Amino acid sequence: MTGTVAVLGANGFIGCRTVELLHLSGWAEVRPIVRRPSAFASLSRFAIDGRVADAHDVPALTAALLGCQSVVHAVAGDTRTIVDAVEPVYRAAAAAGVVRLVYLSSASVHGQSPPPGTDETSALHDCQTVEYNNAKVRAERRLGELSRDGAIQVVVLRPGIVFGPRSSWTGGFANDLLDGSAYLVDGGHGICNSAYVDNVVHAIKLAIEVPEAAGRTYLVGDRERISWADLCRPIAEALGVDLAAISVSAPLSFTPNWTQWLRDGDLYQRLVRSLPKPVRSGLKVGYAEWRKSGLDQPPTAPKIRISEERALLHRCRVKLPSAKAERELGYQPVVGFEEACRRSVAWLTFAGYPTARSQVGER
Structure with a gap:
């Protein structure tokens, strides 16, 4: 099952990369859908049939989704948007005759520092200290309630820390290094459940095409077991910063943001x-x-x-499994971690950050 694939939130980090890879590979006809015309700026270099529709506007979404076989729900936003966009998207997709909806959730539904043994069967709760986690839990629950009518096949993906070119975990960390606000709690020795963006898009493709995926949920991430220091070190080295200099200890309590x-x-x-x-x-x-x-x-x-969210992330001791996705979807990361880091740093150079490579090029 392929057909035309609509991507909601196509101007966002994951949504944009999904459109790029699906279009450039010729894997499927892709239809990006964004909230306002200006959001097409980064995708305007492609001859693609894009549409404009707000994720809360059922009639407009229904019209935009007509003729699509699948929908990738990659809408980002604040916690209210995360929850409130689920039902309109589901209703519009059902009205448009969409067969399958792939919802981009997050491994954060399990918390930033999940307990050992956590997998897709672990119970979720929406009274966590990080409100983003609660919003994603509520969104998944609402989608589960809606899908009981059987109108659409729903697949939920829970990627971990999605990084790569244009990611806040890449460019954002580089910005923090440059302005002196970057830090790693306890040296960043905790486990980072990384998921390079191209690996996430690969999981999205599998979630669309594998029939048995309907109605199921999958954790997806990189193969390697890495630390936060491993993720941040290539960026720091490219910018000439010593990671040891940004190691901090977490406070005993956190001030509300x-x-x-x-x-x-x-x-x-x-x-x-x-x-x-x-x-x-x-x-x-x-x-x-x-x-x-x-x-x-x-x-x-x-x-x-220091935020509580970052402190929990940097102290994580659990590598979340992608075993279910490997077993049922045939998921295997298509880009190794080392190559993913190389591409991320190359993008920093391309984007004009003062990396060692860019400085050599200026001489």
Whole structure:
């Protein structure tokens, strides 16, 4: 089963790469769907039948999905969007006659530092300290409830830390190194459940084409057992930074990230959406200027703020298994970790970061 594959959230990191690989390989006709026309900028170099539709707009989505055999749900956003986009996408896909929906969830449903023995059968709960995890759990639950009607075959993928060119785990970490805010808790010796983006796209293809995958959930990641230091070291070396210099100890307690709560909180969303559009625009500009001024942080705040999420990740002791995906989908990572790191650093050079390679090229 291939046919036309729609990719929702095609302007995002994983969605964009999915469109690129499916189109360039000729594996399937791909239809990127984004929320606004400007989001097609990075994909405009391809002659692709893209559509514009908001993930909450069932009629518009239904029209955009007509003729598609499969849908890849890679919509990103705040915690409210993660949960609220599930039902409209499912309803629209069913109305459009879509056969299979592949939902990009996250291994974070098991927590940033899962207990030993964790796999796809492990119980999920939505009272975790990281709200992103709770949102993904609720989204999976809602999708499970909806799919009981049998209208669409649903496959859920739970990739780990998805890195590679354009990823926040690559470019974002490089930015942190350059501005002095990067850190690794306890030297980053904890296990990183990495998933190079091309390996995730390979899993997506298998989830689309393997009949037996319908109704099932799969953890997917890289083959190698690596640490956070292993993931970060090639980037640090390329930028001339010693990883030992950014090792920190986690605090005994964590200060709530109120600005994140304000962005993701239901109260904030309800208040802002009730305001006229000009007022919302003015607030957005004012908030950006406030952030630039540094007034959202106490004058004595340290430059490095350790988050609970990162502390848990950097102290992880469990390598999550891809055994079920290997057994039922035939999943095997198509790019090894060493090559994935090489490609990531090459992209940093291409993107204009001051890597050792770029400096040699300037001489």
